[in-house]
Amino acid sequence: MCPHMDAYDFDDDEQQIPPIRGLSRSERRKKTKKKQQNPGNENIIQDSTAQLNEDTLTFTYQASRYEAGWLEKSLGGFYQQHWIQDVLRLIKGGKEASVYQCLADESSGQKYLAAKVYRPRQFRNLKNDHLYREGRDYLDENGHIIHDKRASYAIQKKSSYGLKLSHASWIEHEVKTMQILLDAGADIPVPHASADNAILMTFFGDDFTAAPTxxxxxxxxxxxxxxxxxxxxxxxxxxxxxxxxxxxxxxxxxxxxxxxxxxxxxxxxxxxxxxxxxxxxxxxxxxxxxxxxxxxxxxxxxxxxxxxxxxxxxxxxxxxxxxxxxxxxxxxxxx
Ligand SMILES: Nc1ncnc2c1ncn2[C@@H]1O[C@H](COP(=O)(O)OP(=O)(O)OP(=O)(O)O)[C@@H](O)[C@H]1O
Ligand SMILES: [Mg+2]
Known part of the structure; x- marks a missing residue:
């Protein structure tokens, strides 16, 4: 069991599978529809069980119980939206996030994808971020600037809701920067999709190893x-x-x-x-x-x-x- 994962716990408001950004609504509907098609009426119980299992991300990577729970919450949406089929292994656990090699779903056009999953807020070793946040707008989970007064007040007061917004904004800034740089033609991984706590991007490496730094x-x-x-x-x-x-x-x-x-x-x-x-x-x-x-x-x-x-x-x-x-x-x- 990974010791620093032992203490992971989950906020009530993080129990839901987060929305995924990266696919248009209609694309998502199409994919979900395809997945829900039932071939016939026979074996209906078996089918619904299969459906249940199919909706839950189970993975090859041997995660501790807490880490597994966290991965399921952070990456479950990517699985349901047919971006990934499996989490194969941990590439590296960083101070802020852990990056995993995932088996990509065929429909993504990739063999593997790298998932950067942020550590739970309370266990994150924040980069000394005051220098970087200076002058920055806070972004909501859709990448839009937060103008709402109550939200701004919560951020300022560092209430639990405010910290949640700050955490989401930090990740949104990473996604936004990656999109800008991708459009500019920089050498960066393609950010394929993002959720509240994770970014799915091009995996650099092969079947056996991830690219070294x-x-x-x-x-x-x-x-x-x-x-x-x-x-x-x-x-x-x-x-x-x-x-x-x-x-x-x-x-x-x-x-x-x-x-x-x-x-x-x-x-x-x-x-x-x-x-x-x-x-x-x-x-x-x-x-x-x-x-x-x-x-x-x-x-x-x-x-x-x-x-x-x-x-x-x-x-x-x-x-x-x-x-x-x-x-x-x-x-x-x-x-
Ligand atoms: N797209 C990728 N393909 C392959 N490996 C990757 C990819 N992205 C990240 N990694 C690996 O995961 C490690 C951590 O990624 P990253 O630096 O983004 O996270 P971090 O939590 O900020 O890490 P740190 O705190 O160590 O800087 C990298 O050092 C690299 O080894
Ligand atoms: Mg790093």
């Missing part, structure tokens, strides 16, 4: 140069589309079949709205340069970052209201 692979200098250029191409493309990753490093870049893929976007910021955008952008570029320097790629991260920054119409400014900083945070401290 860049920090886990060894590359020669020639390859390092082309990957470095590609990462910077993505960094600039993101900026041109008003996004800074804000947690970019070799740990958040997958490497598969000689190509890279950026992942993990909930903290991504809009540089037009966030007062800390420049130092955060510089940190991203610096981490990338540091990683590639191990493979003999020399670069001046400050010059590189400031060139890209200014080329995209932003100005350098180090002015940050101390109100937004946390004294004990080493990164904040350096600003």
């Amino acid at each position: 860049l920090n886990e692979v060894s590359i020669n200098k020639k390859e390092a140069k082309s990957l470095f250029d590609r990462v910077l191409f993505n960094v600039e493309l993101m900026l041109a589309n008003h996004r800074v990753h804000a947690d970019l490093s070799a740990y958040n870049i997958l490497y598969w079949e000689g190509e890279i893929c950026l992942i993990d976007f909930p903290q991504a910021i809009d540089p037009r709205q966030n007062l800390h955008a420049w130092p955060i952008f510089l940190r991203d570029v610096t981490r990338v340069c540091q990683y590639f320097s191990k493979f003999g790629i020399e670069s001046d991260s400050f010059n590189l970052a400031s060139d890209i920054w200014e080329k995209n119409g932003f100005s350098l400014s180090s002015e940050i209201d101390p109100h937004f900083l946390k004294e004990m945070d080493p990164f904040d401290h350096s600003l």
